[in-house]
Amino acid sequence: VLPKISLVATAVAATILLSGCGDDAAPTGTVTLKTAFNQSENNPQYKALVSFSEKLESETKGRYKLEIHPNELLGDQRASLELVQSGAIQLAVVANPLVENFNKNFSVLAMPYVYDNPEHQRKVFTSGVLDSLFASTKGTGFEVVTAYTAGARSVYTKGAAVTSPADMKGKKIRVMQSDTMIKMLSCMGGTGVPMGQGEVYSAIQQGVLDGAENNEITYADLKQYEVAPYFSNTRHVMVADLLVANESFLAKMDEADRELFRKLAKESTVTQFELWDKALDGARQTAKDKGATFTEVDIKPFQESCKPLQSAMLTTPEQKALYEKIRELAK
Ligand code: GCU
Incomplete structure (x- = not known):
């Protein structure tokens, strides 16, 4: 028996496919990037995605924005990663261990005691040392665009x-x-x-x-x-969380848009660390x-x-x- 959530996810994915959104969205107007998120709108990662979307929309003069589906509405992280790979959706936040299944080198990002503290982790995520690792899943349908903290x-x-x-x-x-x-x-x-x-x-x-x-x-x-x-x-x-993007959607973007997209994604990590820190005591x-x-x-x-x-x-x-x-x- 399929768990209820998988049925919902399958239905949602089918609707997305049938409605022809995905990376073939019309070149005119706004391209909506369907984004899967497995937790609620209160989560600092959700808020960082909203801010990312607002900046992307404003800096591309309304050509791109995110449409974020929280609460596992597009399925659990394993299912949503598959939707990103197939291009049924463009983005998802998935925990590092799911990406380890594609390249074992990712496991270093979720090793016990690899980071001394949140400040150290923030440096690792924003310094560029992970760029080649992030690009390494190319060829499997997705790429990692940035990492978010999920605390300890x-x-x-x-x-x-x-x-x-x-x-x-x-x-x-x-x-x-x-x-x-x-x-x-x-x-x-x-x-x-x-x-x-x-x-x-x-x-x-x-x-x-x-x-x-x-x-x-x-x-x-x-x-x-x-x-x-x-x-x-x-x-x-x-354990790091990773923002993953569909590979062909990224490849089809024009170069200036893609660079902007990558830059704003990285900046969203800085925002997300701040939001996380503020939310922890509460x-x-x-x-x-x-x-x-x-x-x-x-x-x-x-x-x-x-x-x-x-x-x-x-x-x-x-x-x-x-x-x-x-x-x-x-x-
Ligand atoms: C954390 C993490 C999520 C992950 C979750 C889990 O909340 O941020 O990405 O899905 O743990 O344990 O499933």
Whole structure:
């Protein structure tokens, strides 16, 4: 049985195809870039996309703008990435682990403890060191145009806080649809269960899961504190989110428009980091007001048990070189 959301996504995608939007939109008038987003309009990434769209529209004198579909209306991230690849839509925000499935070098961007802090991550995303990696998926139907922060991820659970790898034993924790995230949960002592974001709340509620792991903003915005009120600050990984664009749409843009598009996309990253920073305390407070408990965690035992995974993630010369470049920027 197909989950309900996939049926909706399929129907929406079919409508888009039939209505002939996509990258063949009429050259006159405004070209509307259909953009898939899996969370709500309150998310700092959504707001950064709105600001990106406004600038794009104004600087192209109304020739281009984004039409953002939030809340997984175009399907979960895996489905929306496929829509971007096929050209049914032009843009989507997807988490880094989904793109790792196309080029393993991306995994460096979501390695445990690769960034020292948000400021370091911002430098990495805006310094240009990722440009060749971002272009590397050309040929598979999409390209990465910029990266957004999604803060640091921590584990949250139903029964009680988790403060050590031993507490994680036997816990089924939802992870994103990626091998790395499954492995990460194992090295932390638990069991990772991959699924799309839209199903997490009810899976915890129904007891299919003991909890999940995510940043405070997603936790609060999706009201997951209602079903998993124990938020343990494991801060185990800062996973990048990526704005991906359909390759042929980019190729067909005239050069000046494409350069402008790329420049404004990069600038939206700076805006997004600012918005994220502003939203963080509010998200924590909202969750606390609704009964969530935040627990400090000694992260060293988790770091120790995840060391083997960290070295397993740095196998190719490209991965090692990229890791060095990222670490350079921490200095
Ligand atoms: C974060 C991230 C999203 C991702 C989500 C998830 O919220 O920003 O891109 O989809 O985690 O865990 O699915």
